[in-house]
Amino acid sequence: MKDTHKHVKDSEVIKTEMVLPNDTNTLNNLMGGKLMHWMDVVAAISAQRHSNSIVVTASVDNISFKSPIALGNVVTLHAQVTRAFNTSMEVYIEVIAEDIPANRKYSSHKAFFTFVAVDCDGKPAKVPELIPLNEQEEELYKGALRRRQLRLILAKRMNPQDATELKSLFDLEGIGQKE
Structure with missing residues (x-):
């Protein structure tokens, strides 16, 4: 197991x-x-x-x-x-x-x-x-989700609007939407 x-x-x-x-x-x-x-x-x-x-x-x-x-x-x-x-x-x-x-x-x-x-x-x-058990591990752990979402967006496997963790870093409103 x-x-x-x-x-x-x-x-x-x-x-x-x-x-x-x-x-x-x-x-x-x-x-x-x-x-x-x-x-x-x-x-x-x-x-x-x-x-x-x-x-x-x-x-x-x-x-x-x-x-x-x-x-x-x-x-x-x-x-x-x-x-x-x-x-x-x-x-x-x-x-x-x-x-x-x-x-x-x-x-x-x-x-x-x-x-x-x-x-x-x-x-x-x-x-x-x-x-994660300490502050450094926790920092890398939290950042991993943002890095993952960015990788998926760059690989065109995720829509930028679905990148919940990146929205807090960037204003993603309107990205990918047709004008």
Whole structure:
């Protein structure tokens, strides 16, 4: 029997890698595609831990390459589920880069990935509810519904008038209506 609810800590994943020559571009910085691969892997593991199911990547929000990560730096990726919906989950990933000889750590990337839990036949499967336990978890949890509604509108899978959480941020009256 599957859990009916879980907490954020149940889905936490931490992965640490060192940037090696084969991971870099011609400027000796970590290739963006390599980092996105690492982010997708930790996010998928986090979603699997929450759902106890096979998961597939449904969407990736904007990944801003804020700071390059140099050859020899250590990269730590931290992923956690921020909210679970019916069959989907939003996962937050933060990437911390570390130049150990210089004793310098910095947040280099943040992103939200969405996963759908599926059964052995590839059909969407119900996921447990997520219960936030502290202020930071609650903030990410509340924001997840707004981010979800925005994703659905951009994918043309939701009418802007139905985006109840976004109405409080924007005046959506009249959007999508014929003049």
